[in-house]
Amino acid sequence: MLRDASEVSGVVVLQTVAHRDDRGYLVETWREERCRAAGIDARFVQDNLSVSRRGVLRGLHFQHPAPQGKLVYVLQGSIWDVGVDLRRGSPTFGDHVAVELSAGNGLQVFLPEGMAHGFYVTSDSALVAYKCTATYQPGSDRGLRWDDPALGIAWPEGLRTLSPKDAALPLLTEISSEDLVEWT
Numbered sequence: 001m002l003r004d005a006s007e008v009s010g011v012v013v014l015q016t017v018a019h020r021d022d023r024g025y026l027v028e029t030w031r032e033e034r035c036r037a038a039g040i041d042a043r044f045v046q047d048n049l050s051v052s053r054r055g056v057l058r059g060l061h062f063q064h065p066a067p068q069g070k071l072v073y074v075l076q077g078s079i080w081d082v083g084v085d086l087r088r089g090s091p092t093f094g095d096h097v098a099v100e101l102s103a104g105n106g107l108q109v110f111l112p113e114g115m116a117h118g119f120y121v122t123s124d125s126a127l128v129a130y131k132c133t134a135t136y137q138p139g140s141d142r143g144l145r146w147d148d149p150a151l152g153i154a155w156p157e158g159l160r161t162l163s164p165k166d167a168a169l170p171l172l173t174e175i176s177s178e179d180l181v182e183w184t
Helices: 032-037
Strands: 012-015 018-021 024-027 046-053 057-063 070-076 078-085 096-102 107-111 115-121 125-132 141-143
Touching (some): 057 078, 070 078
Antiparallel strands (some): 018 024, 046 125, 057 115
16 A cells, blocks of 8 residues: 555655755755654665666665665656565555655655665656665565555556566565564
């Protein structure tokens, strides 16, 4: 079920401010005190940058036993960003949030540890950045099928380009509870 971001514990949508003039603009993409004031009490240890073309769908990815929280934002282009609550015992388990993130709207979304993350590129290309609360651990790499009917995600229409790995990810019912983070 689609949820408003405020309905899923730990998910926060932030609005950045662009300082514009005739030369262009400056945006503060991360400030610890702003995140703390919004309820994000995370320590970021890794930054990632993804470059993708229109129609690319990445995800839905998560890690266990080394889960990652992610602060996701777009530097160029636009994406449909999705987080799925996979925290065992959460009252919103299996529900998702979806936010259009773009360089133009300046929105960011924080997805806490235990949520699967994916996005679909809606512009000609997109430059997506995200800060992570844990480093990538190949042995912890997990995923969930983007088109699992049980999730009911309304992805934007259009051609979809997926990696072979993402196309073969399991359905939610096929994921062992031992591969999920306990909700606290």
